[in-house]
Amino acid sequence: MAWGIFTATGWVTRMTGREAIRSTHMVFATMTLAFGLVHAVCFPLLTDLVFGFDKVFIPFWDGITRHAVGIIGFELMLAAAFTTGARNLFKYRTWLRIHQGTYIAFVFLVIHSFFGAAANGTLNVVWLGGITLFIPAGLLCGLRFLPPSTLVRAGLVAPEVMDPLGLMEPSGEEGKRLDVSVNNELCHRYGFCQAEAPEVFQLTKDGRLRYESRPETRLSDKTRSAARCCPMRAIDLRERSL
Incomplete structure (x- = not known):
C-alpha cells in the first residue's frame, strides 16, 4: 500500500x-x-x-x-x-x-x-x-x-520534496494561470489525471483524453496535482500571468 x-x-x-x-x-x-x-x-x-x-x-x-x-x-x-x-x-x-x-x-x-x-x-x-x-x-x-498545498502549509512536507518537478504554485502574491498540454505519445490514458482534476481532464468512452488547455485559476492546484500524479509524465504545465 x-x-x-x-x-x-x-x-x-x-x-x-x-x-x-x-x-x-x-x-x-x-x-x-x-x-x-x-x-x-x-x-x-x-x-x-x-x-x-x-x-x-x-x-x-x-x-x-x-x-x-x-x-x-x-x-x-x-x-x-x-x-x-x-x-x-x-x-x-x-x-x-x-x-x-x-x-x-x-x-x-x-x-x-x-x-x-x-x-x-x-x-x-x-x-x-x-x-x-x-x-x-x-x-x-x-x-x-490531502491536497499538496495543505501538506506544505502544515509543514508536514517541504515543497521541493512534495513537488520534485516544480509543479506547485509559487508563494508570490501575483496570480498565475496555467497552460496545459499533453504529450499523446507518452500518455497511456491511465486516468490518474482525471481522478485528481476531473474538471480539467476527462477520458471519453472511446479511450481518448480531453482536457482544458487553459483551466480556471481556482483549478490550478488540482491541475498541478494531476500532472504530478501522471506516471508517464505526459502533462506539461506552463505558467502565465493573469
Whole structure:
C-alpha cells in the first residue's frame, strides 16, 4: 500500500527514480498476494478443522464475519492485480476504480487481522508488530487524500520534496494561470489525471483524453496535482500571468 502511494504521488521519485518505485511496488504487491494465498490455502489442509475451499473463497459461507471481511479484502486485491495484468481488456475508468478499491481492501484486511488475532488469543503477542506496520501505511493513506498545498502549509512536507518537478504554485502574491498540454505519445490514458482534476481532464468512452488547455485559476492546484500524479509524465504545465 505504501509503495503504491509513492508510485501514484511521486513523493520519493527524486531519491529512487520512478522505475525503481514501480518495480518495488510490483514486488511487494506480489509478495502480499502470495502470502495471503498461502494463508488461505492452509486452512483446508488442516486436519483438526473442517474448513473447505468453499469457506475460504466465498464470503459469509460459514457465517463468521471476520473471515468474510478477510476474503473480500483479499479478492479485491486479486481483482486489482488481474486488471493490472490485463489492462487492455478493460476501460480505463474501470481499471482505475478497481485499483483504487485496494484502499478499501487494506481497511478490510486490517479489520480481519485484528479480530482474527483477538479470536485466536494472540492479540497480546502480535499487537505491537501490527501497530508498527499499520501506522506508516495508515498515515500515508490519510496524506494521500490531502491536497499538496495543505501538506506544505502544515509543514508536514517541504515543497521541493512534495513537488520534485516544480509543479506547485509559487508563494508570490501575483496570480498565475496555467497552460496545459499533453504529450499523446507518452500518455497511456491511465486516468490518474482525471481522478485528481476531473474538471480539467476527462477520458471519453472511446479511450481518448480531453482536457482544458487553459483551466480556471481556482483549478490550478488540482491541475498541478494531476500532472504530478501522471506516471508517464505526459502533462506539461506552463505558467502565465493573469
